[in-house]
Amino acid sequence: MIRTEKLSKEYNGFAAVQDVSLQVRPNEIYGFLGPNGAGKTTTILMLLGIVKPTHGRVLLFDQPLAEDYFGIKRRIGVVAEHQFFYDEMTARDYLRFFAELYDVAHAANRIESLLDTVDLRAFGNARARDFSRGMQQKLGLARALLHDPELLILDEPVSALDPHGVLDIRHLLLEQARAGKTIFISSHILSEVEQTADRVGIMHRGRLVAEDSLANLRRRLHPQLDLEVELEQAHPQLAQQLAQLPFVDEALSQGNKLLLKVDGNSDHRRQISQAITSAGALILEMRSREMSLEEAFVTITEQNVSLLADGATVEK
Numbered sequence: 075m076i077r078t079e080k081l082s083k084e085y086n087g088f089a090a091v092q093d094v095s096l097q098v099r100p101n102e103i104y105g106f107l108g109p110n111g112a113g114k115t116t117t118i119l120m121l122l123g124i125v126k127p128t129h130g131r132v133l134l135f136d137q138p139l140a141e142d143y144f145g146i147k148r149r150i151g152v153v154a155e156h157q158f159f160y161d162e163m164t165a166r167d168y169l170r171f172f173a174e175l176y177d178v179a180h181a182a183n184r185i186e187s188l189l190d191t192v193d194l195r196a197f198g199n200a201r202a203r204d205f206s207r208g209m210q211q212k213l214g215l216a217r218a219l220l221h222d223p224e225l226l227i228l229d230e231p232v233s234a235l236d237p238h239g240v241l242d243i244r245h246l247l248l249e250q251a252r253a254g255k256t257i258f259i260s261s262h263i264l265s266e267v268e269q270t271a272d273r274v275g276i277m278h279r280g281r282l283v284a285e286d287s288l289a290n291l292r293r294r295l296h297p298q299l300d301l302e303v304e305l306e307q308a309h310p311q312l313a314q315q316l317a318q319l320p321f322v323d324e325a326l327s328q329g330n331k332l333l334l335k336v337d338g339n340s341d342h343r344r345q346i347s348q349a350i351t352s353a354g355a356l357i358l359e360m361r362s363r364e365m366s367l368e369e370a371f372v373t374i375t376e377q378n379v380s381l382l383a384d385g386a387t388v389e390k
Contacts, residue, residue, distance in 0.1 A: 108277030
């Protein structure tokens with residue numbers, strides 16, 4: 075759906091983006107992440123044809139963007155980080171304007187439906203430029219969906235929303251994905267990306283340094299699974315016994331709790347439960363803890379880690 079080949083952009087000798095080759099698959103939600111200044115916005119502008127690459131190329135729908143710029147753009151819905159609204163236009167006027175540009179069938183019904191979807195129908199006759207930033211983001215998303223595009227490119231679409239608004243937009247994006255849309259979303263709200271994205275791409279210092287599912291990133295960055303086992307009563311010697319199991323890397327005892335680090339490539343919880351009960355201990359609760367997207371992001375960007383296509387983990 076989206077593919078870039080060694081995409082690069084230089085400004086007066088400064089490489090803002092270097093050799094970025096990313097791939098967004100059809101019908102997936104792809105989270106595009108990176109610290110400030112990593113090259114995300116420049117990459118998005120090149121995806122949209124607003125900025126011309128110094129080297130490399132962009133393919134959308136398996137077609138070079140330059141070959142059919144306007145035809146391809148009609149198949150895309152975009153929400154920019156900063157919205158622009160015409161001075162006196164109401165929310166309905168704004169959507170009518172774009173409905174005419176895209177020749178949207180049954181435009182009036184479509185507009186009312188989308189105003190309902192983003193919870194703005196009551197404000198349809200208010201001037202859009204007077205909206206709060208969160209309301210403007212909702213209106214921008216309604217405009218992006220207006221012509222029923224196949225691909226959505228969203229730059230910080232929920233950054234100004236309250237928790238209820240974030241939840242509403244999450245459900246909307248998941249619904250769009252289930253309907254067959256492909257969604258490319260750049261966001262600093264990593265907890266939200268974690269709950270919606272099928273895969274993520276992480277930019278750092280102008281380069282794409284990771285592109286994978288979160289589950290695979292966890293395995294590559296932190297191959298161990300952390301387990302906390304709460305027992306009915308303390309068994310001081312049990313940690314030493316569990317440490318002898320081939321898939322247990324570390325076992326510590328803290329009162330009536332066991333803290334274990336185990337091989338994360340397979341699920342060993344049943345075997346651990348059996349070993350504990352065989353030793354005469356009673357399990358009250360077993361909890362596992364996985365690396366979060368935020369922790370993966372910090373590890374990659376602060377430790378300068380690059381996860382290469384061959385699966386290697388490299389510190390540069």
